[in-house]
Amino acid sequence: MTTPEPHAGNVWPIWEVFVRSSRGLSHVHAGSLHAPDAAMALRNARDLYTRRNEGVSIWVVPADAIASSDPDSKGAFFESPQGKDYRHATYYTKSEGVKHL
Amino acid sequence: MAAQTLQSVPGEPTSARHEQSLEDVARRDAEGQAYFDKVMAEDSRIEPRDWMPPAYRKTLLRQISQHAHSEIIGMQPEANWISRAPSLKRKAILMAKVQDEAGHGLYLYSAAETLGQPRDQMMQDLMDGKAKYSSIFNYPARTWADMGAIGWMVDGAAIANQVPLCRASFGPYGRAMVRVCKEESFHQRQGFEILLELSHGTPEQKQMAQDAVNRWYAPALMMFGPPDDDSPNSKQSMAWNIKRFSNDELRNRFVGMMMEQVKVLDLTLPDKDIRFNEETKKWEHGPLDWDEFHEVLAGRGPCNAQRLERRREAHHNGAWVREAAAAYAAKQAKKQAEKETAA
DSSP: OOOOOOBGGGBOOEEEEEEEOSTTSOEEEEEEEEOSSHHHHHHHHHHHHOTTSOOSEEEEEEGGGOOOOOGGGHHHHTOTTTTOGGGSGGGOOTTTTOTTO | OOGGGSOOOTTSOGGGTSOOOHHHHHHHHHHHHHHHHHHHHTTOOBOTTSOOOHHHHHHHHHHHHHHHHHHHHTHHHHHHHHTTOSSHHHHHHHHHHHHHHHHHHHHHHHHHHTTTOOHHHHHHHHHTTOSOOOGGGGSOOOSTHHHHHIIIIIHHHHHHHHTGGGGOSBHHHHHHHHHHHHHHHHHHHHHHHHHHHHHTSOHHHHHHHHHHHHHHHHHHHHTTOSOGGGOTTHHHHHHTTSOOSOHHHHHHHHHHHHHHHHHHHTOOOSOTTOEEETTTTEEEOOOOOHHHHHHIIIIISSSHHHHHHHHHHHHHHTHHHHHHHHHHHHHHHHHHHHHHHHO
């Protein structure tokens, strides 16, 4: 696992925490924390986000390593599926009432 | 890079594409405001990277960081009693509760950080006495029964306040509150149980429980903040869907709940003016000493100096741990880099 560069002023970097609540489910974002390295981030995440058996597995990811889409261009970025209702089962109404379809 | 050579890429911030002129900034602010207003009208959520009015950001930053500080300082009155808990079971419960308070503080600092304030700055402001926290934690916890009264009344008031905050318009704050509220109900129940056991114990124990309830009642009611006609920021916070009910609404609702629960405890609330107003269908309580509230908030309560001193001391005493962990991480990173170079 890689550890991000410590930030200026001796501040530990931020890690995003993802918790798998039980086997068969995906990891879900739980929150974030500060830690000097990946091993400490995992231990802190365990103490902070799974004090009541909330998880069976934890991922920690350096916040800096996450790329995200720009909130300002949400319209343009997610434009492609617009107007493509035919991608949904609900678009096809002629089969209404037909069993097992 | 010249602006015109860059293609317009969906998903890329406009600020990276070209120099911002004043007109651009004004246009983006206007667009941002329009989108923000739409989100408010739909009672949807604002997320950290969305445009938001500077005053909205400032209000949230103040509220969330004060909330975080309250959790952190709130560990102190109870941590004092861990070593004096009457049984191993009570000690384990109290430790779990104090650990939860630390956790709540950390959830909230994380939420506040998404607004752009570094955590060490917030902590420094707290230690420098520049930041506020809930006035309730500046009262002393004198007896074991106070652990009961704090759990039942202080955490009870906190829950009444926090449940509506789960729907706060700022996503990270609402999500942190959901987590906090789930954990908080254990705090209230364990406090209630402590009082119940004492009130059904010896006459001295019952008196101790009553005395704790008497001392914590008014400070707990004041946790909801000043009366509505003296709470200048409330209206704006409600317009921004941060706050869902007024201070007095929440306080009155809380008094009604206490009135029912105190009967089960076979204790009384130190307020002879509590009544259900048939006309307004609301609970009412006797007068509260708001001068005392403002004094405590201004730093002149019974324990303000002690709480801050203890916080500074804990931060100072933990410095070597933070330094050691950082040094170890740096050493490991260096080793890893050398290994990769050699390979």
